[in-house]
Structure formats: structure tokens, C-alpha cells
């Protein structure tokens with residue numbers, strides 16, 4: 660199943676809650692949010708039913724996201740349901756705060772891999788950036804991943820000029836000890852990033868310049884199919900990634916879509932509208948009817964949100980705060996990042 664740019668649908672990010680226990684300044688900086696109504700949230704059985712349809716249409720990678728997914732009660736039960744499906748990859752992205760208490764249950768349930776967000780190694784910076792004093796819990800969560808038996812762990816770092824741009828080397832060195840591959844993510848102007856400004860973006864080019872100055876020659880590696888991060892190797896074989904969504908978008912190979920916790924399906928992080936899968940599912944649509952709904956939408960997909968944004972002159976935050984307050988679906992934390 661290919662879209663109008665001949666991109667397949669392989670990757671589904673499922674947000675299991677729009678709630679988060681942090682308030683990172685690049686994602687959820689506001690004091691107040693409008694939350695999705697609880698009655699609208701998909702049950703685990705509904706998510707599992709939808710994943711069956713997506714798997715039949717070619718999805719073989721599923722990532723659970725939020726908000727913060729570990730705030731969803733009994734998440735390992737959903738993992739157990741999804742782990743029984745023919746997926747190549749079943750992963751979780753978490754901010755790590757609650758991870759240490761759940762990591763063994765997640766492993767036992769069949770979760771494949773974990774990515775933890777970690778923007779800084781300094782507790783004071785973490786508190787200032789996330790507006791919460793949770794840094795020790797995050798580090799404890801990261802430390803619990805390998806002993807629980809997980810491999811292929813990743814650390815996601817949003818690289819911000821003037822905030823953590825002096826920690827690139829320290830984070831890579833920390834990643835070696837976990838062990839985890841660090842991926843630096845350029846600051847994106849998606850919904851929720853209400854304080855985004857071009858000068859706050861630490862570009863991929865600048866990151867590579869700084870890392871080369873420290874480590875010596877850096878070798879680009881062949882990219883995994885459709886993976887958002889370009890991967891690189893240091894002279895000693897340590898690898899790291901850069902997700903350069905802002906300065907060098909990778910929309911041309913984008914095979915991912917996003918399901919919100921209330922069952923809206925977004926074909927692009929920048930899409931203004933999602934396709935409501937919840938209502939037809941609750942109204943009794945058959946597997947074939949749901950498959951047709953999804954297929955028709957994917958065939959018509961022409962989204963290249965980050966490429967379109969790059970072409971904008973005088974770039975400002977993508978969605979103004981007033982619009983975000985009217986429709987929480989425009990928020991990145993609702994779409995699962």
C-alpha cells in the first residue's frame with residue numbers, strides 16, 4: 660500500500676494518553692491544558708483491533724507513546740496484546756520518570772525496545788527545562804533498562820541552542836555506559852512548541868561540526884529503511900543518530916503515521932486534521948470496512964509537512980496558542996511526537 664509519493668505504511672505510533680508528568684518547554688510549556696475526554700479514549704481492546712487492521716495493511720513497527728505512556732494504567736496488558744501480533748518491532752518511548760517501577764513488567768509482557776528522553780545530564784537544567792524535579796528518577800529509569808534484559812535502547816535528546824548544546828559529548832559518553840545509542844533531535848516547530856524560534860535550533864550540521872572537533876572523523880552509516888534518524892559512527896565504533904526534521908527533513912521516505920489516544924489517525928505530524936477511526940469502530944465497522952477507510956486515506960496521502968515548513972520564510976511557531984487551546988489534537992503531545 661503506497662501513498663502518492665510511493666511511501667509505504669509500515670510504522671504506527673500509538674499515543675495511549677495525552678497526559679504527561681513533565682512540562683518540557685519545547686513541548687508542553689503551558690500551565691493549563693485541555694485534555695481529551697476520558698470517554699473518548701480507546702480501550703486496549705479497541706487499540707488491539709485497530710492494530711490488527713494496520714498489520715494486515717503492512718504495518719510491522721509499532722511504538723507506544725504519549726504524553727507519557729506509563730501514565731496509562733496497566734500498560735503491560737496492552738503490550739501483551741500487541742506482542743502477540745506479527746510485528747518486527749514493538750517499542751516504547753518514555754520520559755523515564757516512572758520507568759524503573761514498570762520495566763520488568765514491560766519486559767515480561769513482550770516489549771521489544773525502549774527509548775528514553777533525556778535532554779541533559781544536569782539536574783538543575785532538567786528542572787528548568789521540564790519544570791519538574793524528576794531528574795534522579797529518570798536516571799534511575801534509564802539504569803533499570805539493561806538489567807531488565809532490554810537491548811537496542813535509545814536515548815532521545817532534543818538539542819537546543821543555549822540550553823544543552825554544550826552536552827553533546829557528555830550525552831554520547833553517558834550513552835556508552837547505559838548502554839544506549841543517543842539520538843539528537845533538532846528542535847521542531849510542531850504544535851505545542853509555542854516558544855520555537857529558528858535561533859534555538861541546533862542544526863545537524865552544527866552538531867556534526869562540534870562532535871567532529873571532539874572525536875575526529877565521523878562516518879555516516881547506511882540508514883535503516885524509513886528510520887527518522889541518520890546514524891553516524893565515531894572513530895572508536897560508537898554510534899549515534901541525528902533526527903534533522905527541521906533543517907534536513909526526511910519526508911521523502913516517511914512511512915509512519917500516528918494514532919491519538921482517542922482514535923484519530925494522523926498521516927503527518929504537521930497535519931491539521933486526523934481521520935476518526937474511533938467512531939466507525941464503535942459503530943461496528945467490520946475489519947474490511949476499517950481496512951478500506953485506512954487504505955483510501957493512505958493512497959491519497961501527500962503530506963510532507965517538514966519539507967513544507969522548511970520552505971516557509973520568516974518561520975514562526977506552527978500553531979498559535981489560541982488554536983492549540985481550541986483543539987488539543989493540534990498538540991504534539993496528543994499526537995505522540
Ligand code: SF4
Nearest residue numbers: 910913927928964965
Ligand atoms: S513531517 Fe510529516 S511527512 Fe515529514 S517526516 Fe514528519 S510525519 Fe513524515
